[in-house]
Amino acid sequence: MNVITDHLSEFGDGLLLTVELTLLSLAGALVAGIVVAAMRVSPVRVLRAAGMAYVEVLQNIPLLVWLVIAVFGLPEIGVIAGLFTTSVVVIVLYQGAYTAEAIRSGINAVPAGQGEAARALGLTFTQSLRLVVLPQALRTVVQPLGNIAIMTLMNTALAAAVGVVELTSAANRVNLAEAKPIWIFVTAGLAYMALSGLLGLTTGVLERKWAILR
Amino acid sequence: MIEVRGLHKRFGAHTALHEVDLDVARGEVVVVVGPSGSGKSTLCRCLNRLETPDGGVIRIDGAELPEEGRALARLRADVGMVFQSFNLFQHKTILDNLTLAPVRVRGLSKDEAERNARELLDRVGIGAQAEKLPAQLSGGQQQRAAIARALAMRPKAMLFDEPTSALDPEMVGEVLDVMTDLARDGMTMVVVTHEMGFARQVADRVVFMADGEVVETGTPAAFFDSPTSDRARDFLAKVLSH
Numbered sequence: 083m084n085v086i087t088d089h090l091s092e093f094g095d096g097l098l099l100t101v102e103l104t105l106l107s108l109a110g111a112l113v114a115g116i117v118v119a120a121m122r123v124s125p126v127r128v129l130r131a132a133g134m135a136y137v138e139v140l141q142n143i144p145l146l147v148w149l150v151i152a153v154f155g156l157p158e159i160g161v162i163a164g165l166f167t168t169s170v171v172v173i174v175l176y177q178g179a180y181t182a183e184a185i186r187s188g189i190n191a192v193p194a195g196q197g198e199a200a201r202a203l204g205l206t207f208t209q210s211l212r213l214v215v216l217p218q219a220l221r222t223v224v225q226p227l228g229n230i231a232i233m234t235l236m237n238t239a240l241a242a243a244v245g246v247v248e249l250t251s252a253a254n255r256v257n258l259a260e261a262k263p264i265w266i267f268v269t270a271g272l273a274y275m276a277l278s279g280l281l282g283l284t285t286g287v288l289e290r291k292w293a294i295l296r
Numbered sequence: 297m298i299e300v301r302g303l304h305k306r307f308g309a310h311t312a313l314h315e316v317d318l319d320v321a322r323g324e325v326v327v328v329v330g331p332s333g334s335g336k337s338t339l340c341r342c343l344n345r346l347e348t349p350d351g352g353v354i355r356i357d358g359a360e361l362p363e364e365g366r367a368l369a370r371l372r373a374d375v376g377m378v379f380q381s382f383n384l385f386q387h388k389t390i391l392d393n394l395t396l397a398p399v400r401v402r403g404l405s406k407d408e409a410e411r412n413a414r415e416l417l418d419r420v421g422i423g424a425q426a427e428k429l430p431a432q433l434s435g436g437q438q439q440r441a442a443i444a445r446a447l448a449m450r451p452k453a454m455l456f457d458e459p460t461s462a463l464d465p466e467m468v469g470e471v472l473d474v475m476t477d478l479a480r481d482g483m484t485m486v487v488v489t490h491e492m493g494f495a496r497q498v499a500d501r502v503v504f505m506a507d508g509e510v511v512e513t514g515t516p517a518a519f520f521d522s523p524t525s526d527r528a529r530d531f532l533a534k535v536l537s538h
Contacts, residue, residue: 125364198346199383199442203397203449204373206366213396218387294386 085265089256096252097273103170103238103248104277108231110174115181119219120211122186133182140179146240148172153244169241177234184226188219221292228285232278239274249273297322297357297453297484298343304351305338305508312338314508316352320453325485327495327516330505331531336488337380339505340457343486344375357452373401376446376454380461382438384430390417390441391426394448402449409448416444420474436467440474453484460491492535496520504528 086093121133140148152172153165163171192215200210220227242251253270257263298320305313313335320326328336341347343354345361345368354361356375362368385393394413398404404412417423420440422433430438439459446454456475460468472494479485479498489495495502495516502519504512506527512519520536523529 193381193383195379195381195383196385199377199379199385200397201369202344202346202372202375202377202379203445204369204371204401205397206369207364209400213400214385218385221387 085256085260085262086269089260092252092256093249093269093273096247096249096270099166099247099252100235100238100249100273101277103166103173103241103246104231104235106170107173107177107234107238110170111177111181111230111234112227114174114178115185116216118178118182119185119189120216122182123189123211125207137179137182140176141183145173145176145237146243148176149240149244165241165245169238169244169246173234173237173241177230177237180230180233181227184223184230185216185219187226188221188223189215191222192218218294221294224285224289224292228281228289231281231285235274235278235281297324298486299355299358300339300343300352301354302352303339303342303349303354305335305342305347306350311508313342313349316505316508316510318503318510320484320486322484323482324500325479325483325487325498326501326503327499328486328488328503328505329490329492329495329531330511334505335508336505337457338508340455340486340488343455344372344377346377369401373397373449374452376449376451378439378442378446378454378456378459380458382430382435382442382462384438384442384445386430389427389429390422390433393430393441394445397445398448413444413448416447417441420444421470434467435463436470439463439467439471443471443474443478447478453486454478456485456487456489458488458490460489490535492520504531506531 118133118136121129124130149169149172152168156163156168196218197210197215200214201207205213238248239250241248242254247255249270253266257266260266298318300316300318303313303316316335316339318339328339330336338347342349345364356371359371361371384390385396388396391410391413394416395406395409398409398412399406414423414426417426420443422437422440425433425437425441430441433441459475460471463471468491472491475487475494476498487494499516501513502516503510504519512523512525512528519528520532523532
């Protein structure tokens, strides 16, 4: 047990960085997801194609590969950014693709009459999407978005592979010094569980609060 | 006010509208009747381009319907539409349903839009329901709210696409009453319906459609008492026999 208490500050710093990575990635992925989902249902063919290409390219290459490409590849073409920033941007873009697909399924679940009624009142396509369709779509996909949020949290651990000292990386460092893998990684695992439990609870609360009466 | 020439619409191999002509004068109430699948709803939905026609011309107030975009949105703002399935915005209160477009499209202040909205809700008899969500209202109340929502834009004309077809029988009357009042106030209306009583009493002109064509058009008295075509006689025999 001493191995944990002796290294509380390292664990704490790692945990904090994991939380920061997760929250920034979630916020960014939600924005990216909404934009890409809107593109995928747009009446403009070029936008639809671009949205689809984005989702296909991002989803069909593993996140770890994207991280390695960004961290080691971008500097070669002159794009220099910190490891943390690079990791956030890559996770945002990657999770954004999954978020977009979840939101698109929500948009498809909104009855067509809602958008028709909005357009019949003189709202433009963009207005009807933003004011009528998306608010309803997002409420119906709270649960899948919650799952994506948990997946995002878990995926932040991959940032350890490119040198970001988040929780997994911090645990690894402590283990290199102490060689008590069971204690150290079980503790890290429990911390992840606690965080994902929080995300799950939040999802449940939001889902009840935003349920749409039909 | 509304002028349709040679309107054509296909869904795949099926021809929904074939060479349809229609004129609606300002203040006129035109009721479109006909068997299911005759194209009357499609005609109604083409008038504000919720369905894109495959051919022909539609003019509203002399101006041809533009392609999808801002100009079409502006034109739609002037033509109210009431749907079979009400289509009230499920996530907004009745009041917010009525104020959304006046604020966002007409640029009214929130206060002014709310004042107008409450007046309209009183006029259609559901002033007490303003703060409720659509799902908390009966079908008849929802449809009256939907009519009020369309009127909140102060439209030049109103389209009704089978407004009572999804209602329980005891709620049809309250909706037809609102529509009758509207007609008496001089609103230009195109009404697609199966309510023959309404057609007879309120219509200035009845348009009978079958198989995507306008088969017969005339005053309610002429159409109901002495239809000239076989298809109209056949249709009337079926709907008036019970």
